[in-house]
Amino acid sequence: MTESTTRWCSDKLVLIAALAAISLSVFQIWQGITADLSAPVFRPIHLSWVLILVFLTLPLIKQGQSTAIYLMGRCIDILCIAAIAWASYNIVSFDYDDIMFLMDGLTSLDQLSGLIIMVLLLEATRRTVGMVMVVIAALFLAYAIFGNYLPGSIASKGFSIEEIVRFHIFSTNGIYGAPLAIAAGVVFIFVLFGAFLQVTGAGKFFIDASFSLAGKYRGGPAKASVLASAALGSISGSAIANTVTTGALTIPMMKKLGYKSEQAAGIEAAASTGGQIMPPVMGAGAFVMAQFTGIPYSEILLVSIAPAILYFGCTLLYVHLMACKLGLKGMDVTEKITVVLKDGWHFLVPLILITSLLLMSYSPILVGITGCVAILVAAMCRKHSRITVSVFFEGMKEGAILALPISVACGTAGIVVGVVGQTGIGLQFTQFLMALSGGYLWSVLGLIAIAAVILGMGLPVTAAYIVLSIMAVPSLTELGVGLLAAHMIVFWLSQTSNVTPPIALAAFAAAGIANTSPMKSAVQAFKLAQGFFIIPIMMAFSGLIWMEGKNVDFIVAIVLTVGLIVAFAGCIEGRLATKLPMLSRMLLLVSAFAMLVHYPYINAIGLALIVVITLLNIRASKNESVLTQEVI
Incomplete structure (x- = not known):
């Protein structure tokens, strides 16, 4: 195995990834126009396509390692892609009206399909988003499974693997829920x-x-x-x-x-x-x-x-x-x-x-x-x-x-x-x-x-x-x-x-x-x-979120917010039109907090103070400009 073998393998997978990405865009546009596929079919297809693209474009082992190690990593990626395709096919073709499912729950094959998608989704998350999100998701899953061992105030029922997979994979409540939709x-x-x-x-x-x-x-x-x-x-x-x-x-x-x-x-x-x-x-x-x-x-x-x-x-x-x-x-x-x-x-x-x-x-x-x-x-x-x-x-x-x-x-x-x-x-x-x-x-x-x-x-x-x-x-x-x-x-x-x-x-x-x-x-x-x-x-x-019939509250909220922004900016930066004295900065800070209370009179006093300080600062800036010109 030589460097040319690695390059040939990489080039072919890049081409396949490009074709898969273009095909995904075409599929998404088609579904958006026709809406032919139901949620239990469309969402697993979308996610499987996305996962396959992740494993194609973000290899387990990046180039720079030895040829043998790189090719071994790509073989693992291809096996993961095959597993995703197989598991997704089982999920898409699942019969929710099957009497055996309604009576006995999932079969071992269905559970395996669901576990494959969950595990490889977490691996794809590690490659695209980072390890932190994987840890958070894993902690939540652990809570769902072992929550019955925790103290009463934070305990949960404790769910079996079959119940976890059924809820998160074979429904639109978990992985295929609203966020993915x-x-x-x-x-x-x-x-x-x-x-x-x-x-x-x-x-x-x-x-x-x-x-x-x-x-x-x-x-x-x-x-x-x-x-x-x-x-x-x-x-x-x-x-x-x-x-x-x-x-x-x-x-x-x-x-x-x-x-x-x-x-x-x-x-x-x-x-x-x-x-x-x-x-x-x-x-x-x-x-x-x-x-x-x-x-x-x-x-x-x-x-x-x-x-x-x-x-x-x-x-x-x-x-x-x-x-x-x-x-x-x-x-x-x-x-x-x-x-x-x-x-x-x-x-x-x-x-x-x-x-x-x-x-x-x-x-x-x-x-x-x-x-x-x-x-x-x-x-x-x-x-x-x-x-x-x-x-x-x-x-x-x-x-x-x-x-x-x-x-x-x-x-x-x-x-x-x-x-x-x-x-x-x-x-x-x-x-x-x-x-x-x-x-x-x-x-x-x-x-x-x-x-x-x-x-x-x-x-x-x-x-x-x-x-x-x-x-x-x-x-x-x-x-x-x-x-x-x-x-x-x-x-x-x-x-x-x-x-x-x-x-x-x-x-x-x-x-x-x-x-x-x-x-x-x-x-x-x-x-x-x-x-x-x-x-x-x-x-x-305040009423900064506009609601019908609350126009006056909305306008007042905007004015108070502008005052708050100007006050904090002047206090932090130490200037508006020109440099602010320390006393003015302290008064601006007090006025900023006055914008946050529910008393109109206090709001008005704080706003008036901000306006006065701003106008005096603008006037001082003009005086500085005049003095500078006279000196020149």
């Missing part, structure tokens, strides 16, 4: 839409437009990074992917302008993470939220607009204050927005189309397919953006590959959701959280935020949201928070792990591009992403 349906289609945006050049258009709009202002590349991430982040499905995509361009430009390396990385990470809460798509979590709450996605989209704008406004404010502190200017040369729009206006049409259709409550899956068609048609309408057949298939392949971690994570998250439902541990966790917090909403929010950061160290955002929503939302609703507001709070807090030390994945990815310290980048990202903590607090304590 969302990943296999609407999320896959929108990830495919995002892949087409990239291969057609639409992604570059949004980045160019952002630089045209914001590049000439103080700290221009940083502000352009925020705008570009807002435009692309919700469609990419991953904060890390967004960081790498836009950061490759924006981080070097920020460093060239004068930002420190860790500041440039932090700005990009905070902005890219914010893309996950920006309509119209908001990553995968919002679609899971619609499934869990039963609330139409169009309603979730509408109530998310104002909080998302507030978040990016908060990030832009910190970026501006940082630029002022460093004495940075804007870019000397930027392309005129009219020129950028002239070349790429047609890429706006698909986004406008999918936003309109989602607001009109059309099926998200069909809206996503329509968006894919629209972006391809739009690209073909202009000579300079037309794509070849090979680029089209590249988009089909990339869409499937990008969806792999999401589907695998959602399948494994289904284990957690299934165990919670099967054992009833969710109610026990709610009681524990209420006891630990003393029944105070402040305490519950703090504990959920800590749990979100800890879970996010090893879980993707969507998986962290699924686990937290199952365990923590009942605690919030028990304290009077509305169902949608509770899910939105958990959804937002689940994003924080990307920017919160000690493990901030988006910040670490940005640090790699900026060639700087990951921890310093994470600290900067955490400071810039304060909106992820401020805005959920306002969701809990």
